[in-house]
Amino acid sequence: MSAPILVAVAGGALTIGLAVVAASGALEASGRASTAADAAALAAADALTGWVAADPCDLxxxxxxxxxxxxxxxxxxxxxxxxxxxxxxxxxxxxxHARARAGPSVA
Structure with missing residues (x-):
């Protein structure tokens, strides 16, 4: 295999590899943000309704x-x-970014 072809293949593989790493990082961050938003909203709702003795937003x-x-x-x-x-x-x-809402159901 000639050197220019080898360099081109290596460059293409590096480009694709970096794109995959960036996309997987964004996907992981999105899941982490969503999970954290849910947990934070639930904790704050517990504090707001009196189940936990704390300030809702601090919690x-x-x-x-x-x-x-x-x-x-x-x-x-x-x-x-x-x-x-x-x-x-x-x-x-x-x-x-991720958003979440929690609390008793409002009929």
């Missing part, structure tokens, strides 16, 4: 930190007991 921030993501927003509605959170995590190329 959501602690749960997000434990999942290695950043809590962007935390909105509580005391009347309905519902909590909405938004978290984010930085990937190689961009920031991935």
């Amino acid at each position: 959501a921030a602690q749960v997000a930190f434990a999942h290695d993501v950043v809590l962007d927003t935390c909105d509580t509605d005391v009347a309905s007991g519902q909590v909405r959170v938004r978290v984010s995590v930085q990937t190689i190329f961009k920031r991935v």
Whole structure:
């Protein structure tokens, strides 16, 4: 095999490999952000409804930190007991966001 063909094949494999690594990293970050948003919203809803003695948004921030993501927003509605959170995590190329809502069902 000649050297130019070998270099071209190696360059193509490297390009495809980097794209696959970047895509898998973004997919992992998306799953982690989604999981962390769910857990943070559930924890905050527990605190809001009195099951846990803590500030709802402080507890959501602690749960997000434990999942290695950043809590962007935390909105509580005391009347309905519902909590909405938004978290984010930085990937190689961009920031991935996830949202979640938790609390008693509102009929």
